[in-house]
Amino acid sequence: MIKEGLGEKSTFANCHPIVNVVYFALVIGITMFSMNPWFITITIFFAWTYSILLSGKKAIKYNILFTIPIIIIMSVINALFINNGATVLFFLNDNRVTLEAFVYGIAAAALISAVIIWFSCFNVVMSADKLIYLFGRITPVLALTLSMIFRFIPLLKERFKEIVMGQKCMGRHRGGSIFFRMRQRIKEVSILVSWSLEAAIETSDSMEARGYGLHGRTSFHLFKLSYRDKILLVLELIFGLITILGCMTGLNNIYYYPKIVLKNMDLWMGITLLTYMVLMSLPIVLDIRGEKKWQEYRLEA
Amino acid sequence: MAGIQVRGLSFKYPTGEKWALDNLDFEVSPSEFVVICGKSGCGKSTLLRQFKKNLTPYGDRIGEVLYDNIPVGELDDRRNATDIGFVQQNPDNQLVTDKVWHELAFGLESLGLDNQTIKRRVAEMASFFDIQGWFRKNVADLSGGQKQLLNLASIMAMQPEILILDEPTSQLDPIAADEFLKIIYKINRELGTTVIISEHRLEELFTMADRVIVMEGGKIIADASPTKVGEILAGEDINKPNPMFYGLPAIMKIYAHNVKSMGAKMRAKRAEMPLTIREGRLWLEEVLAEAPKVGRADFEMESRKDSKTENKLKSEKKDEPIISLKDLWFRYSRESSDVLRGLNLDVNKGEFFCLLGGNGVGKSTTLKAITGIIKPQMGSIFVDGLKVKKENFKALFKNKLSMLPQNPQALFTELSAEEELLESLYREKISDVEKVDRVEKMLEMMEISHLRKSHPYDLSGGEQQRLALGKILLLEPTVLLLDEPTKGLDPFFKITLSGIFQKLKKQGVTIFMVSHDVEFCAEYADKCAMFFDGDVVSVGSPKEFFAGNSFYTTSANRLVRRWYPEGITWEEVSLWIEKTMIK
Numbered sequence: 067m068i069k070e071g072l073g074e075k076s077t078f079a080n081c082h083p084i085v086n087v088v089y090f091a092l093v094i095g096i097t098m099f100s101m102n103p104w105f106i107t108i109t110i111f112f113a114w115t116y117s118i119l120l121s122g123k124k125a126i127k128y129n130i131l132f133t134i135p136i137i138i139i140m141s142v143i144n145a146l147f148i149n150n151g152a153t154v155l156f157f158l159n160d161n162r163v164t165l166e167a168f169v170y171g172i173a174a175a176a177l178i179s180a181v182i183i184w185f186s187c188f189n190v191v192m193s194a195d196k197l198i199y200l201f202g203r204i205t206p207v208l209a210l211t212l213s214m215i216f217r218f219i220p221l222l223k224e225r226f227k228e229i230v231m232g233q234k235c236m237g238r239h240r241g242g243s244i245f246f247r248m249r250q251r252i253k254e255v256s257i258l259v260s261w262s263l264e265a266a267i268e269t270s271d272s273m274e275a276r277g278y279g280l281h282g283r284t285s286f287h288l289f290k291l292s293y294r295d296k297i298l299l300v301l302e303l304i305f306g307l308i309t310i311l312g313c314m315t316g317l318n319n320i321y322y323y324p325k326i327v328l329k330n331m332d333l334w335m336g337i338t339l340l341t342y343m344v345l346m347s348l349p350i351v352l353d354i355r356g357e358k359k360w361q362e363y364r365l366e367a
Numbered sequence: 368m369a370g371i372q373v374r375g376l377s378f379k380y381p382t383g384e385k386w387a388l389d390n391l392d393f394e395v396s397p398s399e400f401v402v403i404c405g406k407s408g409c410g411k412s413t414l415l416r417q418f419k420k421n422l423t424p425y426g427d428r429i430g431e432v433l434y435d436n437i438p439v440g441e442l443d444d445r446r447n448a449t450d451i452g453f454v455q456q457n458p459d460n461q462l463v464t465d466k467v468w469h470e471l472a473f474g475l476e477s478l479g480l481d482n483q484t485i486k487r488r489v490a491e492m493a494s495f496f497d498i499q500g501w502f503r504k505n506v507a508d509l510s511g512g513q514k515q516l517l518n519l520a521s522i523m524a525m526q527p528e529i530l531i532l533d534e535p536t537s538q539l540d541p542i543a544a545d546e547f548l549k550i551i552y553k554i555n556r557e558l559g560t561t562v563i564i565s566e567h568r569l570e571e572l573f574t575m576a577d578r579v580i581v582m583e584g585g586k587i588i589a590d591a592s593p594t595k596v597g598e599i600l601a602g603e604d605i606n607k608p609n610p611m612f613y614g615l616p617a618i619m620k621i622y623a624h625n626v627k628s629m630g631a632k633m634r635a636k637r638a639e640m641p642l643t644i645r646e647g648r649l650w651l652e653e654v655l656a657e658a659p660k661v662g663r664a665d666f667e668m669e670s671r672k673d674s675k676t677e678n679k680l681k682s683e684k685k686d687e688p689i690i691s692l693k694d695l696w697f698r699y700s701r702e703s704s705d706v707l708r709g710l711n712l713d714v715n716k717g718e719f720f721c722l723l724g725g726n727g728v729g730k731s732t733t734l735k736a737i738t739g740i741i742k743p744q745m746g747s748i749f750v751d752g753l754k755v756k757k758e759n760f761k762a763l764f765k766n767k768l769s770m771l772p773q774n775p776q777a778l779f780t781e782l783s784a785e786e787e788l789l790e791s792l793y794r795e796k797i798s799d800v801e802k803v804d805r806v807e808k809m810l811e812m813m814e815i816s817h818l819r820k821s822h823p824y825d826l827s828g829g830e831q832q833r834l835a836l837g838k839i840l841l842l843e844p845t846v847l848l849l850d851e852p853t854k855g856l857d858p859f860f861k862i863t864l865s866g867i868f869q870k871l872k873k874q875g876v877t878i879f880m881v882s883h884d885v886e887f888c889a890e891y892a893d894k895c896a897m898f899f900d901g902d903v904v905s906v907g908s909p910k911e912f913f914a915g916n917s918f919y920t921t922s923a924n925r926l927v928r929r930w931y932p933e934g935i936t937w938e939e940v941s942l943w944i945e946k947t948m949i950k
Contacts, residue, residue: 217462228777236842261779264776272518276525277444277448277449280444282479284480284481
């Protein structure tokens with residue numbers, strides 16, 4: 067399970083798209099505006115956990131590959147170019163290199179890497195169907211356009227393969243001088259374009275024949291808002307709102323310059339951090355519970 | 368009455384000189400099943416497109432088409448969309464969305480129905496067409512037959528009164544085509560939907576249709592029940608039937624021919640022409656009972672003599688394999704199963720070799736292996752003594768090996784037919800004069816000289832096929848590979864194509880063809896082979912090959928195999944009937 071990850075089959079990914087999108091909007095939104103180390107630590111921890119749960123080994127590799135360089139580059143750059151801060155570490159060409167600037171760089175880099183990892187999770191959970199559904203809520207035409215794009219990408223690929231094959235059958239293999247190769251490539255692409263344009267006429271005929279362009283188009287979908295989805299949505303909103311309320315009072319930010327001032331841990335801070343953690347852990351808890359159920363099911367069978 | 372009435376309809380394209388439709392007058396009553404047939408370019412598609420408002424081509428029009436007593440052009444948009452369904456030829460190009468369920472709902476979305484209503488209608492359609500199994504799939508993962516079925520289902524979801532189909536099975540293999548037509552029949556019988564369909568595949572349709580309309584040059588030359596149309600097309604003179612006669616089902620041709628040649632006694636007690644193999648057999652039973660008693664042994668003797676002389680002829684001809692496949696094993700990826708399983712095959716020089724078989728048995732893979740597009744994991748391939756491998760590609764494709772892909776469009780780059788042919792020679796190091804000369808000759812050979820200035824995409828399917836073939840042949844291959852060259856062609860183009868193949872054979876070209884088209888292979892091939900489960904299971908001359916099969920054979924053969932198993936083409940069979948009756 068951990069090796070491959072749960073992917074699109076995870077319990078949370080099977081929830082209604084609204085549940086998914088509200089979750090990611092809250093999580094990514096709060097993450098982006100929180101420079102407080104507590105908040106950053108929490109979001110990084112859950113982003114990693116969730117991405118590994120979803121994509122397994124692949125996620126670990128991908129996360130490290132993205133995170134480490136960002137952190138190194140940003141902390142170094144920030145320290146070199148920002149001279150603010152009270153604690154001077156050393157001078158470089160008459161420039162003050164301060165601890166605060168260095169720490170700020172690390173914090174910002176960690177935040178960006180967390181957002182990137184969250185988006186990689188978003189990518190796994192939000193399948194094309196769900197995006198089409200969500201856009202369909204805004205306007206049906208946008209949903210249709212997306213759906214057509216997803217239809218035409220594989221179609222064009224297939225056609226291009228056939229064209230290349232056709233050229234090979236005429237003995238025109240890719241090879242020879244650069245001039246020949248370029249000419250061959252251009253030829254193949256030009257065949258693809260004219261073939262596709264020609265085919266598009268038929269597609270538009272078929273669309274019109276089925277009433278495309280009539281007034282008041284709707285957007286059909288297969289999603290159902292189940293009882294579980296409703297509960298999840300309410301939970302997301304409750305925990306999200308409490309956290310946001312906490313953030314509004316400024317809990318999620320700290321001063322880095324001229325000196326780093328960590329806020330004291332009080333009750334309100336504790337509650338905000340706790341709701342933040344609960345919010346983030348929702349899909350993880352859900353997926354692990356779902357996976358356990360499958361394992362039991364397998365044992366019984 | 369929600370039928371269609373055509374009143375004095377004539378139509379001319381802006382660029383055309385002749386009327387594409389010439390003063391047509393007919394009616395289609397509700398729930399009728401009408402087949403429209405005719406040569407490519409006879410105006411079938413133009414006519415069908417007049418029935419749907421937004422598909423009507425631009426041009427001069429006289430007369431009108433009425434649906435429910437309203438001219439089609441003045442029909443309310445909503446009614447035009449729901450009441451008249453239109454299915455086109457190409458399964459791929461008609462699909463709009465990425466998912467099967469979305470495609471089914473497309474028309475209903477346009478009508479602005481709410482989610483619950485759409486869901487119900489889509490569910491109905493999915494059950495009627497039995498597509499629950501692939502309801503949530505991507506349309507890209509469907510087979511051609513499934514795609515066309517989906518196109519049909521998504522139109523039926525709008526609950527049309529009239530269903531119009533323009534050669535809907537021309538891009539499908541015979542089995543998928545058969546299934547598709549059966550569903551059309553079911554729609555007509557069970558839902559009472561009016562069906563107007565144009566097709567080349569008349570064998571199945573004639574048994575389903577209430578009425579057949581035959582068109583020629585924009586005019587209707589016959590409009591009657593299927594059996595009557597058979598009689599009309601057979602004409603008075605036995606040697607000069609209407610060209611459309613060759614497109615009829617084999618049994619009708621045999622019957623009509625024998626009635627013409629032997630007189631009315633051949634009708635036996637039948638009032639009408641037989642349409643199915645079953646009816647044909649019953650008819651033959653009756654007729655042969657009247658035959659002079661020579662006994663079955665006689666024909667058997669004779670037919671054996673026939674095949675003996677044939678064998679002798681064959682053994683005199685020296686076998687000289689030009690394509691040889693030795694113990695090929697291939698699979699597309701490590702996890703998938705084998706597509707080729709120890710395939711061994713030899714094709715001799717100057718032969719017209721047909722490889723037959725169902726879908727997905729590895730026929731096209733074999734072609735890809737011969738052209739080096741895929742590399743088998745085991746085994747070797749030789750073409751004219753050269754091993755197929757990367758280092759030899761240059762030598763192999765230089766005046767030796769060429770293949771015609773299934774879609775001719777995959778080759779077209781230029782703006783006119785003649786430029787298209789010239790393009791094929793652009794790498795050749797010969798003078799321009801000679802190039803032009805060769806292009807001229809090729810235009811003539813392919814009989815497309817009159818189309819030289821046409822844009823390749825404006826040509827009909829058969830003409831495109833010939834242009835693409837011409838393009839390939841300009842490379843002067845000695846081994847020509849063809850992937851389903853008869854797909855979507857009308858019976859006359861097939862005859863033209865076979866003529867071209869005969870010319871090529873005379874020039875010593877070896878033709879290796881992969882096909883589903885049993886009738887074509889039976890008539891014109893030198894050798895046929897059956898491909899199954901990654902290997903060739905039987906090879907032989909069409910006579911040996913089809914006489915040995917009992918299902919996978921021509922319909923003429925199925926008709927007479929009890930008495931004359933070697934009879935494969937309808938001409939052979941009708942000749943045999945004549946002979947036996949005279950004796």
